[in-house]
Amino acid sequence: MKETSTIGFEYIAEKMHEQQLQLDSALMRSIQETPGMRGEALPYQFRSEWSVTCLLLFCFLLLSYALKNGKKYIFQHLKSLFQHKERSSLFDDTSGSSNGAVVVLSSLTCVFYGLFFFCYSIEKFPSLVFVTPREAIIGMYVFVAFFYVLLKWGSYNFINWIFFEKEHKRRWIQAYFDTLCGQCLLLFPLILLLVYYNLDFHIGSIFMLFILVFAKILLYYKGFRNFFSQSYGFLHLILYFCALEMVPLLLLVKGILYINQIVILNF
Template identity: 30%
Template sequence: MGQTSSHSADTLGYSLYDYLNQGYFSKDSLLCTTQVHSSSFGMAGAPVPYNMRSDNTISIILLACFCLVVILGTHSRSLFMRELKMLFRTPRESNDAIKETSSEMRVMMTFVAICCLMLGITAYLFITEMVTTHFVIDTNAVIVFFLSAVFLAFFCAKWFLQTVVNLVFFGGKKSIQYMKEQVLMTACLGIMTYPMVMLLVYFNLSLKNAAIYFIFIVLFQELLTFYKSWLIFFRQKGHFLQNILYFCALEITPLLTFGCAMVLITNSLKINF
């Protein structure tokens, strides 16, 4: 008797399920609501939020940058030591000739590329934390590469503008010397930014502390740039006011322009709801 009742209940259950699927009760709001939330249809799970530390592409980039820094830094130790000594030394006209070989210049440009990657990752972290996490591009690594290319374009445009101005007003030797200093300081900026990026990605460093550290090294770089421009271009003439105008026109103005451009790029990348 119990088995017969159980069989009848199962038959009734299957019949009701067939009726629901065939739409016999489609006008009944209560049954439709029950059908939608039935366990047989399931529920969409909450998407897992993106975390950069679990992104294999970013991990490969950071690992490759670390290997390049270690290998190139080991083989080019004499280059960096010589350039750092010249960085705080008063230049002489007899030492204006280019001493770096083509391989050494390739090393320096590799460090510039690493700097752009580090700045691209840093910019991505700040944008996702302070502006938005929804972009028109689905792949986050593509956004990082795009931001890195923007930084590389900024450095190239600034150096091109400075080279044109320096060639017109100061000649070829001083222009090349100043460009070497710019490349060296940019390479050092990338090396000093790398530990901050690692702490941000893998050790949950707060963006406030990262911003303070980054602003400090950028200010130090700009002060050093101001000092080198005075040593190379204006020391012998004693034109300190001209050095201030030069620095504001070719360092501060491009930096402010780039900041405005980054705001426009961020607005173009994010999805406006």
């Protein structure tokens, strides 16, 4: 009787073990065969880039340094954009620190334009995020902006050296770099809004277009007062402005689009 009871309990335990193995096997098959819900990929965000954050922090430090050391010069020359003086005043600040502030602010303008080109390219060509390192793309756009500014500076010097007097040429170059300094002060908060506050890119583009058009209007006004103040010089001003302002700008836009296509196709 005792032996029969032991065999019965062993038989029941064995059957329970087999049943548990079957349940575990069925559970594993159901897990493997039933596909899980795929996660939705998070959209790319500019503020997630450590290179963008480091670059903007460095730009903030440079901007603070320039405003601290060249504040008098900057506000004096931004004010002069809306005025016209036949000759420079003896009280104008032309110290080395002021010239350094102009170089810093003009360089920061190129950096901000490069970051805006980066935002534009990622918005219009999302595949750029996956085909090449973002640091390389940002560096490429900043280099293009620097090259554009240097090319315009060289073309201004060459054309004005041929057709205009030295004093007129000096005032025009000063006006050009003053507009770059003014654009820097307007572009910095716009870039911060685009990167860290998720400002809609279309709204940001409208603000960017406003800044650019406002700068071109100021240059148009300065060019008219500096070079073509006579009424018969209006046609010459149109030719000068289109040749050295609008055509390079169109070439810049086409160049950015062409670079994006090359990067996407080759990488």
